[in-house]
Each structure stands twice: as structure tokens, then as C-alpha cells.
Amino acid sequence: MARAGLTPERLTRAGAELADEVGFDQVTVSALARRFDVKVASLYSHVKNSQDLKTRIALLALTELADRAAEALAGRSGKDALAALANVYRDYAREHPGRYAAAQLRLDPETAAASAGVRHARMTRALLRGYDLTEPDQTHAVRLLGSVFHGYVSLELGGGFSHSAPDTDVTWARILDALDTLLRNWPAPGEPPTDPRG
């Protein structure tokens, strides 16, 4: 009987494609076996179990995202870098919704620490070097950017913004403008300043 040439890597890649086609939570060992025209049990020599498979897909997605982000940030700074990084997340989520969902999988702490997730945090910090933020504020800003990017992309992908008038591209551009303005005039703690012009 001809061998199918299964490897953990091929299974992971095929699993990622499957996720983009049918949704990450529909990724199943059985479906993957069907895709390779192979019996289900055969996969268990290459991945530990279903959870292991999903974790591998998540790690793949995180790595792809981090690679794209690194490339997008190269040679850019300021608002240019901000928009580039933001668009990496948004475009990736639209091109690969299943992988993007996979990237949100909750990983156990050790796996998370060894994942490309830490590269994302580092890159966001690097991006903020173009703005004038000192340490505690920098972390706040990292969290804000992460929240906006993830929140927007996830709501847009989930259809939360559908059937409403202004195009989501316009909103996205305005939000990036707003974030840039905000980062350049980061308010001090406590009572935020009123408009200095008023």
C-alpha cells in the first residue's frame, strides 16, 4: 500500500488550510484524515491528539503573523509603522480567518512563552519607540494597541459591523489616525486634560 507521506508539519499545514475553509473549531482529526485519504488512527503517530494538532496550528499562525509583522515594520516608523502593523493583523485575519482564530487559542504558559506570541509584544514595543512614551505608559500603550487591533479585527470578521453605513475601511483609517494622535499626545494619569485649545 502506497504511503501517504504524513509528517507533523504537513498535517499542521493541511490543518491550517482546513481551518481557513471550514472554521477552526471544525478542524477535526477525522476531517484531516479524510483530506489525506488515510485512516484516522494513522494520524496519531504524528500528532499526540486533537489538542496537540490544534496547538500546532495555533503556533503556525502565530509564527506566520509575526513574520509578516516583522517584514512590515522593517524600515518604517511612526504612523507609517503603526498602520503597517495594524494592517498585517487585519489582512491576515481576512485572508486566513481559520488561522487567525487558531492564533487566539489559549496556550498553556510554557507553550505560550516559547511561541511567537512574545515576538508580537516585542514588535509592538519596537513600534512605540517612534512615539515618546516612558516605561509604565509604554506597557499601557502596548495593551491598548493589542486591544484595538484584536477587537476590531475580531468584530469585523464576526460580522459585528455588517449592514451599517460607513465602510469599514474608512472606520479603520480613522481609528489609525486616532491612535496615532493619541500616542503622540498620551494623556497623563488621573484627570485627562481638556482640549488645550478650549
Add this chain to the structure above:
Amino acid sequence: MARAGLTPERLTRAGAELADEVGFDQVTVSALARRFDVKVASLYSHVKNSQDLKTRIALLALTELADRAAEALAGRSGKDALAALANVYRDYAREHPGRYAAAQLRLDPETAAASAGVRHARMTRALLRGYDLTEPDQTHAVRLLGSVFHGYVSLELGGGFSHSAPDTDVTWARILDALDTLLRNWPAPGEPPTDPRG
């Protein structure tokens, strides 16, 4: 044989509790049947299927959230209202993580239109009456607020901010400050203004 007194409502409530205990994606018809000490098939007289059960839990969560939001917004305006609404989402997610996850379930358009989801959008718009935004910008702002609230809460809940130094409560407060400042000085489209003081 004694009757268990199953109803769609009781099943939905119990399903919501189960979601908070074990996670929304672990909510299963079987687990719910065990909780009522009843055979699995018995549930199928009250809910159509597993998807129906999950949809009902999602609608329950959306309603509870909207009720809390309405109460929190009553009598408040400006930053007070902003913080109150934001904290409704964050507190609800921390008290009821499974329900919060349920509220993110993708609903089909008709179900979504009939859900409490529309109340959320309306309340966010009402909140923005405390700021000076005209129509296209108001929608952009609604989307921004939704993104930040959902993104922050979901990252915090998923452990994305764990094991890092500044307390997440501090970040949250600073983000609310920043949003308030931003809404009061909403930048015009195109090139955002530089700091007017510089």
C-alpha cells in the same frame, strides 16, 4: 418516575452556569442532561439541538449585558458614562466568562437583528451624545469603543496580559482616560493634527 421539570428557560440558565464553570465550548447537551440527572434525549423536546441551546445561551448573555449596561448608563454622561459602560463589559466578562464567550457567538442575521445586540449599539450611540460627534464620526467612534472594550476584555480574560508588570486595572483606567480625551478631541480625517502645543 418523577419529572424533572425541564423547560427551555431552565435549560438555558443551567447551560449558562455550566458555561461559566467549564467554558462555553465545553457546554454540551450531554453535560446538561447529567446536570439535571436526566437522559440526553429528553432535552431534545425542549431545545432543537446543540446549536439551538448555544444560541439561547448567547441571547441570554446579550440580554443580561444590555440590562446591566442600561442600568449603568442611567443618569450618567460624559466620562462617567464611558467608564460605567466599559466596566459593565469588563466586570461581566470576569464574573461570567462562559456567558461572555457565548455573547460572541456568531448569530445568523435574523437572530442577531432580533437580539439584544442592537441595544448595545444604541446605548453606545447614546453614550456618545455626551461628546460632540456628528454622524459619520459617531459610527466610527461606536466601532472604536466596541473594539477596545471587546479586545481588552478578551485579551485580559485569555491571559494575554498576565505575568507583566503594571496592574491591568491601571492600564484599564489609563485606556479609559485616553478614550475620553480622544472623543473630546476627535481628529479630522486625513492627516491627524500634531500636538497643538508643540
Add this chain to the structure above:
DNA sequence: GCCACTTGCCTAAAGATGTTAGGCAAGTGC
């Protein structure tokens, strides 16, 4: 080229969940 050995995919089997069809008994209305 043959032998022993490893490795890859297989069959078999058992457990969990989802779902449907049909039955019997506990409640309800006259």
C-alpha cells in the same frame, strides 16, 4: 540480493457526543 529491523499506515475496538424514532407513564381536562 537477502535478512533483520524500523517505521507507516492499517484493522479492531471502545468511549463520548449528537440526533431521531417510537414507547410508556405522569399529569390535565371533561
Add this chain to the structure above:
DNA sequence: GCACTTGCCTAACATCTTTAGGCAAGTGGC
């Protein structure tokens, strides 16, 4: 007290997950 409805049941089947053990396709030594 009787017919009727309703609620939970048993039975059965499909799908998915996972483990144990088997056979044959490749691999290395001679």
C-alpha cells in the same frame, strides 16, 4: 374515572477521539 397530552424514557445510529496490536513498505548490513 376516562381520554388525551406531555415529559422523560429506551433503542439505535452516525460521528469523532483514542488506544492496542498487526502487516507490509522502506532501510541498513552483509
